[in-house]
Amino acid sequence: xxxxxxxxxxxxxxxxxxxxxxxxxxxxxxxxxxxxxxxxxxxxxxxxxxxxxxxxxxxxxxxxxxxxxxxxxxxxxxxxxxxxxxxxxxxxxxxxxxxxxxxxxxxxxxxxxxxxxxxxxxxxxxxxxxxxxxxxxxxxxxxxxxxxxxxxxxxxxxxxxxxxxxxxxxxxxxxxxxxxxxxxxxxxxxxxxxxxxxxxxxxxxxxxxxxxxxxxxxxxxxxxxxxxxxxxxxxxxxxxxxxxxxxxxxxxxxxxxxxxxxxxxxxxxxxxxxxxxxxxxxxxxxxxxxxxxxxxxxxxxxxxxxxxxxxxxxxxxxxxxxxxxxxxxxxxxxxxxxxxxxxxxxxxxxxxxxxxxxxxxxxxxxxxxxxxxxxxxxxxxxxxxxxxxxxxxxxxxxxxxxxxxxxxxxxxxxxxxxxxxxxxxxxxxxxxxxxxxxxxxx
Numbered sequence: 001x002x003x004x005x006x007x008x009x010x011x012x013x014x015x016x017x018x019x020x021x022x023x024x025x026x027x028x029x030x031x032x033x034x035x036x037x038x039x040x041x042x043x044x045x046x047x048x049x050x051x052x053x054x055x056x057x058x059x060x061x062x063x064x065x066x067x068x069x070x071x072x073x074x075x076x077x078x079x080x081x082x083x084x085x086x087x088x089x090x091x092x093x094x095x096x097x098x099x100x101x102x103x104x105x106x107x108x109x110x111x112x113x114x115x116x117x118x119x120x121x122x123x124x125x126x127x128x129x130x131x132x133x134x135x136x137x138x139x140x141x142x143x144x145x146x147x148x149x150x151x152x153x154x155x156x157x158x159x160x161x162x163x164x165x166x167x168x169x170x171x172x173x174x175x176x177x178x179x180x181x182x183x184x185x186x187x188x189x190x191x192x193x194x195x196x197x198x199x200x201x202x203x204x205x206x207x208x209x210x211x212x213x214x215x216x217x218x219x220x221x222x223x224x225x226x227x228x229x230x231x232x233x234x235x236x237x238x239x240x241x242x243x244x245x246x247x248x249x250x251x252x253x254x255x256x257x258x259x260x261x262x263x264x265x266x267x268x269x270x271x272x273x274x275x276x277x278x279x280x281x282x283x284x285x286x287x288x289x290x291x292x293x294x295x296x297x298x299x300x301x302x303x304x305x306x307x308x309x310x311x312x313x314x315x316x317x318x319x320x321x322x323x324x325x326x327x328x329x330x331x332x333x334x335x336x337x338x339x340x341x342x343x344x345x346x347x348x349x350x351x352x353x354x355x356x357x358x359x360x361x362x363x364x365x366x367x368x369x370x371x372x373x374x375x376x377x378x379x380x381x382x383x384x385x386x387x388x389x390x391x392x393x394x395x396x397x398x399x400x401x402x403x404x405x406x407x408x409x410x411x412x413x414x415x416x417x418x419x420x421x422x423x424x425x426x427x428x429x430x431x432x433x434x435x436x437x438x439x440x441x442x
């Protein structure tokens with residue numbers, strides 16, 4: 001070929017690939033023209049940009065095991081990557097219009113180690129809850145639908161005599177829109193549990209009393225669930241097959257502890273109005289950079305003071321960053337206390353790092369920080385050193401305490417205990433989040 005012909009062919013090939021990529025990205029969301037129900041079609045058209053953005057945000061999220069957003073639930077792992085990934089859609093479920101997120105989660109729980117409730121609760125906390133937070137940060141609280149729902153499948157493994165058996169469980173959670181925003185803002189399992197008790201939850205197609213607090217589920221009939229007044233059996237053609245086959249069959253009356261609630265929420269009962277003013281867009285790197293420039297001098301002063309008094313490291317000065325889609329003031333400290341890795345657990349080291357090293361310094365650190373700045377979290381990253389050497393190299397670990405700004409102030413003012421602060425914070429060791437009870441590990 002002549003050079004001009006080769007160039008033309010190359011440009012055509014590049015153009016074709018570009019068009020395919022564009023079409024592939026667009027197909028990640030159901031087109032309004034594919035929906036027959038006029039109400040659902042109008043909703044899909046109205047919120048099409050938000051749904052595309054939400055789909056992209058979920059695709060960028062990281063979970064303990066791979067998650068594939070999909071139009072169909074219960075797919076085999078080998079088929080998930082190439083399956084229809086348009087798993088965000090408006091559907092009719094009973095008498096409500098629901099924004100539904102469908103996915104296949106590739107966790108395989110050991111049925112002998114985890115009860116059905118523990119498997120469902122772990123999936124809720126690891127997958128559904130983080131996605132719900134992203135949903136409420138992407139869409140408006142006044143979205144024109146009645147509920148937000150999730151339909152996620154995961155795997156279970158068990159031994160049957162000499163053979164291993166792997167099965168699937170499908171968890172469905174449907175909550176009113178206002179409750180969804182309340183749940184995303186809740187800071188502890190007790191508050192989340194109250195909202196779940198009012199939501200519709202199904203496991204394996206039957207109503208389920210999901211408990212975040214116990215190994216076994218609650219008895220469904222004891223829960224204050226507000227059920228629709230009339231079921232609508234006619235799901236749209238765009239609805240997932242699993243949602244359309246849900247019904248009010250015999251509830252799963254597994255034994256569980258009492259939830260301690262007083263009774264059902266009647267039609268005339270007054271429920272507290274959720275504070276939707278806290279719902280806000282996710283923070284961006286541009287927001288962090290703006291604060292960094294605005295408080296440059298104070299941060300430089302904090303760095304100098306921190307290196308001389310608080311064991312701040314010189315290579316990572318205080319800076320505003322984005323953590324969990326919120327603005328955080330991040331500081332890195334080096335713990336002078338050395339640990340024996342063979343004689344201590346990550347939990348004991350994390351507890352001692354907080355109680356003996358970080359907590360005594362917090363009041364002075366906060367006093368020197370730009371508290372007037374508009375940010376949400378403090379992110380204290382502490383480098384712990386080990387006394388044992390391997391191959392002549394010093395070993396270390398990073399313990400991160402991600403603390404809400406307001407609670408940090410309450411702690412240094414002695415309004416809350418160290419455990420209360422930890423309970424409402426995140427503790428991460430070498431990138432893995434852990435639960436921490438300060439007294440139990442001592």
